Amino acid sequence: MKLLIKNGRVIDPANNIDETLDILVEDSRIAGIEKNIKNGAQKVIDAANKIVLPGLVDMHVHLREPGREDKETVFSGTLAALKGGVTSVLAMPNTQPAIDSTENIRLLKNIIKDTAQAQVYIAGSITKNRKGEELADIQNLIKDGAAAFTDDGASVENEELLLNALKLAKANKSLIICHCEDKTLSGKGVMNLGFTSTRLGLRGISGESEHKRVERDVALAQKIDCPIHIAHISCKESVEIIAAAKKKGIKVTCDTAPHYFSLDEEELLGYDANMKMNPPLRTKEDVSAIRRALKDGTIDAIASDHAPHTINEKEIEFDRAEFGVIGLETELAASVTGLVDAGILNWMELVKKISFNPAKILGTNKGSLSVGADADITVVAPDVEWAVTKNGLVSKSKNSCFLGKKLKGRVEYTIYGGNIVYQFSCSQGPSARIGGAAAKEIS
C-alpha cells in the first residue's frame, strides 16, 4: 500500500531538512521525500500547517510487563506510545522477573512479538534481579537482542561491579545507562530537599544524592573509555558535571524528562502524589539549568521515564505513594509547550532530542526520514491546545503530572511501519480510535 503525506513542514535532522515537502511511504519504508509528489497513493494525509517528524524514540519507558500487568502491559503501553507520537521505546528491565537472563528476555520477547503495537527495544539489567550483587548474564542478553543495560530505579552501588559491566558493554558495543542516586544520601526522602520540603514537612532528597553519583559514574566511564548514558538528570550540578565531562572528551550522553524542564517543586504544595517521582521535581533554578542544557547540547535526549502506577498506589498519603509518573502521551506536547513555544528550542533541535539523538545513542536505525528508512512518522498540529484529562489517557495508569494542565501540540497521526496506527479524531475520542485500530491489528 502507498501512503502520501502532503504539504507538511518536514523536520528531519538526519538529512538537515526543514521545509514543506511530501513524503511517500511504500511497503513500510519511506519511498520518497520531495516537493509535489504525484503518485497514485491509496491514502493521502493532508499535512498542511502540520509538522511531520520521525516517530519519537523514547529511551526510558516502564512497560511493567511481565509482573505488574495491573499498571501497564506491553500492549497498553505501546498504544499509549502511539497516541503520543512515539514509535520506538526502550523498555526498562525492572519487571518481575527482572530482565537479567536468557529465559527472562525470551519471555519478554514473546510478549512483545504477540502484543506490541510499536517498536520495543529491551534494556537488560546490569545486575541479577537488580540487586547490585552480581552481574546479570550480560553477554547472553546481548545475543538475545538487549539494546542497553541499566538497573534503573537503583544505582549500582558497587564500583567494581559497574566497572566490569562497562568493560563488557565496551567489548560488545552495548550501552550502560545509569540511574544516578546515592541511597545513603537520598534515604527515605520523598521530594527535593529545601525550603519547600521544610514547608511541607516532608523528607528531602538532596541534589547531591544525584550529582555525586553522576560524577562517580562519569569518572568510571572515563577510566574504561567507553560510552555511558546518564538517565533522567534533574539538577543544575548534574548538568555542570556532564558539560565538563563532555568538554574533556568523555563519551557521556544524558537525557531528561519533560517534567524536569516543565515543573518545579512548588507543584507539590497540595501533596499531589502525581507530582512525586525520582529524581524529584527540583527548584526553579534547576528547571532553568535543565532548559539551558537542552539548548546548549549538554542534554542529548528527552525521554519520558513513563512509570505507570495504579490509583491505589498514588491516591494515598504522599509518603506512602509510589515514585513515578506516566509520560508517553504527553512528552511531545509538553516539549512543544515547555521548549519550542517558550523559545528555548526550535523544531529541529527538539526533533533531535526526542527522536534522532536517542535513536543514535541506542545504535538503532530509527529517528530519520531518509529514503529507505522505516516509515515511522509522526504528524503534529503544533498550535492546537488540549487539556490533559484522565479520560483522555489510554495508558492503563493515569498518574500524569500534567493532569488538569493545558499543553500545546497535538499528535494528529502516528505512522508505524508504514501503517497509520493512530489518528486523532474528535468524534470518536482518541481512545476509541486507537483501541479499535490496534485491536484489529492483533486479531
Add this chain to the structure above:
Amino acid sequence: MSGWAKKDLLGLEYLSREEIELVLETAESFKEVTTREIKKVPALRGKTVVNLFYEPSTRTRVSFEVAAKRLSADVINIAAEASSVRKGETLIDTGRNIEALKADIVVIRHSYSGAPVILARNLNISVVNAGDGWHEHPTQALLDLFTLKEKLGRIAGIKVSIVGDISHSRVARSNIWGLTKLGAFVTVCAPKMLIPPGIERMGVSVTSSIDEALKDADALNVLRMQFERDEAAAFPQAFEYFRQFGITEERLRKAGKNIVVMHPGPINRGIEMESNVADGPNSVILEQVTNGIAVRMAVLFLVSQANEAKA
C-alpha cells in the same frame, strides 16, 4: 459570623491574619462559656464530630472531644492506627465512609504530612487538622497564640523563641506561620542538625545559642524532643541536649526579662526544661491546655458554620 469561609482548617499557612484573629476572638467568647456553671452551648447540637486518629494522642484527642461536647455535638472516636491500612482501606475510602455516615466534621491526626490536605480535597464535610507529620498542628499554634495574647496583651511586636527539634516539629511550623502573620518576631533555636533547610524563608531568625534565643525574648515555646523517632540517631544525647539547650531557672534569670514559658506537652522533664521551670511562675503550660478547649470550640464552630453557609 462573617470573615470565615473555609470548610476546613488544614494549617496556619493557609490562613490570613484576619482569619487567625477571628478564631482568637471567637475563642475568647467560648472561653467565657467554660467559666460558667453549665459549660455547654447548643451551637453544634445535632452535629457529629469524628475524631480520626492515626497516631496515638491523648491530650489533643481529649481536648477536641471536650470542645465538641461543650458545643453539644455528638462525638465518635476512631483509633485508625495502621490496621485498616494493612487491610487495604485507603485514607480517602475511610474518609468517604465517615462522610457516608453523615458526620459533619472529621478531626484527623496522622503521622504523614499532608494527610488532612488530601482528605479535605476528597470530602465535602469539614476536615480539621489535629496534627500531621512534621507539617502543621494548627489548633496547637492557635492555642499558643491565644495564651500569648492573654498573657502579653498582644502578638504584634512581641519576641518569641521556639526551642527544640524544629526539623521534625509541626508545632514549630504552625507557630511560625501564625506568629509571623500576626507581626511577632520569631527566633528558632536548635542544634544545627535539627534546623530544616530554608527555614529563614519563613520569616524567622535562626540561632544555635540558647542564650541568644533567651536574650530579649518575651516568650519561649519549648518543643518536645522525640528521642523515639527514626531520625534520632542524628540527635544529640539527651543529657548533652539538656546541657546546651535545656531551659533552667538560671538561664531564665540570666535573660532578665519575665519570659512566658510554653510547652505543647507532654514534657520530658530534665531534658527540655527543669521541673522547676515547668512548675514555676513563668510556666503557662496548664493554661495552654485549658485554652485549647476554647480554641478548638472556636475552630469546630467556624468550620461548621462555613460548611453550612456553603450548602
